[in-house]
Structure formats: structure tokens, C-alpha cells
Amino acid sequence: MAPTATTAAAAEQQQHPRKAVGLAAHDASGHLSPIRIPRRSTGDDDVAIKVLYCGICHSDLHTIKNDWRNAIYPVVPGHEIAGVVTEVGKNVAGFAAGDRVGVGCMVNTCRACESCEEGAENYCARVVLTYNSRDRDGAVTRGGYSDLVVADARFVVRFPDALPLDVAAPLLCAGATVYAPMQRHGLGAPGSHVGVIGLGGLGHVAVKFARAFGAAKVTVISTSPGKREEALERLGADAFVLSTDAAEMKAAAGTMHGIVNTASAAASLHPYLALLKPHGKMILLGIPDKPLQVSAFALIGGGKTLAGSCMASISETQEMLDFAAEHGVAADVEVIGAGEVNAAMERLAKGDVRYRFVIDVGNTLKAD
Numbered sequence: 405m406a407p408t409a410t411t412a413a414a415a416e417q418q419q420h421p422r423k424a425v426g427l428a429a430h431d432a433s434g435h436l437s438p439i440r441i442p443r444r445s446t447g448d449d450d451v452a453i454k455v456l457y458c459g460i461c462h463s464d465l466h467t468i469k470n471d472w473r474n475a476i477y478p479v480v481p482g483h484e485i486a487g488v489v490t491e492v493g494k495n496v497a498g499f500a501a502g503d504r505v506g507v508g509c510m511v512n513t514c515r516a517c518e519s520c521e522e523g524a525e526n527y528c529a530r531v532v533l534t535y536n537s538r539d540r541d542g543a544v545t546r547g548g549y550s551d552l553v554v555a556d557a558r559f560v561v562r563f564p565d566a567l568p569l570d571v572a573a574p575l576l577c578a579g580a581t582v583y584a585p586m587q588r589h590g591l592g593a594p595g596s597h598v599g600v601i602g603l604g605g606l607g608h609v610a611v612k613f614a615r616a617f618g619a620a621k622v623t624v625i626s627t628s629p630g631k632r633e634e635a636l637e638r639l640g641a642d643a644f645v646l647s648t649d650a651a652e653m654k655a656a657a658g659t660m661h662g663i664v665n666t667a668s669a670a671a672s673l674h675p676y677l678a679l680l681k682p683h684g685k686m687i688l689l690g691i692p693d694k695p696l697q698v699s700a701f702a703l704i705g706g707g708k709t710l711a712g713s714c715m716a717s718i719s720e721t722q723e724m725l726d727f728a729a730e731h732g733v734a735a736d737v738e739v740i741g742a743g744e745v746n747a748a749m750e751r752l753a754k755g756d757v758r759y760r761f762v763i764d765v766g767n768t769l770k771a772d
């Protein structure tokens with residue numbers, strides 16, 4: 405006999421006896437409201453974390469609005485989770501109570517496939533995302549818009565002391581997601597010219613990492629003229645191209661060794677691919693709700709590469725945090741209270757954030 409909703413809930417309650425408070429969306433309106441969520445007891449390989457901050461990634465907005473048609477409601481988003489360890493399981497050696505730790509985009513994998521074996525967990529076909537995924541026990545994962553998370557130690561990273569948690573939380577997704585492919589493909593390497601499409605959460609951190617890598621030139625390609633001055637005066641970009649300005653796009657054509665594409669909405673790739681030098685690479689990170697189209701000539705002409713990249717491995721994420729601490733890279737954040745999260749989502753949808761909202765979970769998300 406198929407389990408009913410009540411038997412499934414009872415089973416989850418038994419497996420997950422702890423109660424946490426979170427923020428959940430119950431439908432594609434994306435409206436977030438308080439919810440009590442079950443959390444598992446701290447297992448032998450687990451780390452229990454008191455959440456202090458959680459970044460708001462555009463993937464959170466895509467998911468609660470069901471842009472990708474994969475929402476498992478109620479969705480508790482959040483995969484830029486920063487906090488302190490409260491308890492560790494008996495097999496956990498690398499973490500102790502009081503440690504400053506984070507959880508990013510994934511909380512489990514199959515641990516046996518080629519990707520897992522080579523430390524590329526982010527490419528495991530059975531990766532379990534921090535939220536909106538089914539874990540191996542069948543429970544739906546719920547993310548860091550909550551006051552407590554319990555995660556396997558394999559998927560927990562440590563914040564260097566030099567990184568304050570509020571500005572470091574967005575590095576767990578935005579930072580890791582741009583750092584990993586930029587390193588893998590040499591984007592932003594010394595002597596190179598790198599372009600960044602989309603000056604948002606991922607984009608502004610990509611500019612900072614390119615600067616820190618020693619890029620010869622960093623160009624922001626943006627739909628927002630209002631971001632020009634800040635990109636040039638404060639974020640460290642050398643040039644700013646307004647993508648809606650044909651003359652500016654023409655002047656930049658054929659000048660870039662690589663481009664990091666973080667656009668969150670569907671846009672023709674052709675004008676952007678034209679910015680690449682011959683044999684240039686575009687790394688596609690943005691996940692619009694509609695498929696992208698590309699003509700063969702846009703890639704064949706010039707021998708250009710279009711490559712996707714998904715999140716980052718745990719080792720790449722820890723390497724990125726250590727690099728960021730050493731080179732003074734952190735996110736530009738607007739810290740908000742839990743009660744402001746719906747207004748923040750509306751602003752994020754309009755690109756009205758400089759450049760990452762971060763929820764002050766520790767001080768503002770509490771059980772009634």
C-alpha cells in the first residue's frame with residue numbers, strides 16, 4: 405500500500421525529531437512565511453550548525469517561483485549558509501563546537517561514481533542539493549533560511565578568521581561558482597582580458613576574483629547603466645560595456661580572452677560571443693527559465709568555446725574561501741532581517757541590490 409502523506413510525515417518526524425524554524429514558499433507565488441521544519445539528530449558523521457547568516461541567491465528566487473519547474477513545495481531555500489558549530493558526531497574529526505563554518509549548494513552525493521571518486525562531487529549524477537532535493541533517506545532537503553541545519557561533515561567548510569560571516573556567506577555559492585571555472589579555464593589569468601556579463605551576486609564577485617588573479621583587463625557587460633560608475637570606481641573593473649549600446653558592444657568586439665556569463669534571464673548569446681577573441685571561451689553560469697539558442701556560426705567562426713559550469717566541489721569551495729581571505733575578497737552585501745525577505749525577493753527580481761542580500765538569521769529568525 406503506497407504511503408499516505410500522513411505516514412510519510414510521521415516517518416520524517418521519526419527520522420528528523422528536531423524542530424527548527426524556517427522560511428518557506430508554499431507555491432509559485434514565491435511568498436515566504438515562517439514554518440517549523442524537522443531536522444535530524446546529529447548523526448555520527450554530522451555537524452549541527454546554528455545558522456547566523458544566509459545569502460539570497462537568484463537560484464533561490466528561481467526555485468520558489470518554480471521557474472525551472474522542479475519545485476518541491478514547501479521550499480525552504482538557502483545555500484549560502486554561515487554559522488557556528490553546536491555539536492558534531494563521534495566520527496567527525498575536522499570540526500568542533502564553536503567553529504565558524506558554512507554549507508553551500510550540496511549536502512550529499514552517491515560517494516561512489518567517477519565524479520565523487522575524483523573529488524568533483526558537484527558533477528555527481530545523484531548530487532543532493534542543500535534544498536529542494538530528495539536526500540538518500542527520502543526526505544526533502546531544506547536550506548539555510550532556517551535557524552538550524554544538520555549536515556554531513558563532508559559538505560561543511562570552514563571560514564578563515566579573516567572573513568566576517570555576513571560578507572563571506574555569499575561566497576559559498578556566488579564565490580565558489582565563479583571561482584571554480586575561472587581557475588579551471590584560466591579566465592582572469594595574468595595578462596588576459598576577461599568579461600563579466602551581469603553585475604549581480606555572482607558577477608560582482610567574479611570581478612573581484614579576476615582582479616585578485618591579476619587579469620590585465622576586467623570588463624563588466626551590463627544591462628544597467630546605473631551600475632557603470634560603481635563598477636569602475638569601486639569594484640575594480642577597467643571597463644564597462646552597456647549591452648544595449650550597439651556602439652559600445654561593437655568597440656569591444658573580438659577583445660576578450662574569456663567571458664563569465666551570469667545573466668539570470670534569457671538573452672541572445674550572439675552579441676556576447678562576438679566580444680570574444682578567436683579561441684575565446686564563454687563560461688555559462690546563469691540559468692534562465694528558458695532554453696538558450698546559439699547558431700553554429702557564432703561558435704565555429706573564431707573557434708570559440710561555450711562551456712557550462714555547475715557550482716563547485718567542496719575542495720574548490722574551501723580553496724576559494726582561503727584564497728578570498730588571503731586576497732581580501734568578500735561580497736558586497738545588504739543585510740536584512742527575516743521579516744524583509746519577501747521585499748528583498750521583489751527587489752532581487754528587478755536587479756535592485758548591490759550586490760547580495762544576506763539574511764541576519766541569528767538575530768531575526770526565531771521561534772515565536
Ligand SMILES: NC(=O)C1=CN([C@@H]2O[C@H](COP(=O)(O)OP(=O)(O)OC[C@H]3O[C@@H](n4cnc5c(N)ncnc54)[C@H](OP(=O)(O)O)[C@@H]3O)[C@@H](O)[C@H]2O)C=CC1
Nearest residue numbers: 462602603604605606626627628667668671690691714715
Ligand atoms: N551554474 C551554477 O552552478 C549556478 C548558477 N546560478 C545562476 O546564476 C544566475 C545569477 O545568479 P545571481 O548572481 O545570484 O543573480 P543576480 O540577480 O544577483 O544577478 C544576475 C544579473 O544578471 C543580469 N541580467 C538580468 N537579466 C538579464 C538579461 N535579460 N540580459 C543580460 N543580463 C541580465 C543583471 O546584471 P546587470 O544589471 O549588470 O545587467 C543581474 O544583476 C541565476 O540564474 C542563478 O540561478 C547561481 C549560482 C550557481
Ligand SMILES: O=C/C=C/c1ccc(O)c(O)c1
Nearest residue numbers: 461463464509533577714715
Ligand atoms: O545556485 C546554485 C545552484 C544552482 C543549481 C545547480 C544545479 C541544479 O540542478 C539546480 O537545480 C540548481
Ligand SMILES: [Zn+2]
Nearest residue numbers: 461463577578
Ligand atoms: Zn546559488
Ligand SMILES: [Zn+2]
Nearest residue numbers: 514517520528
Ligand atoms: Zn557520485
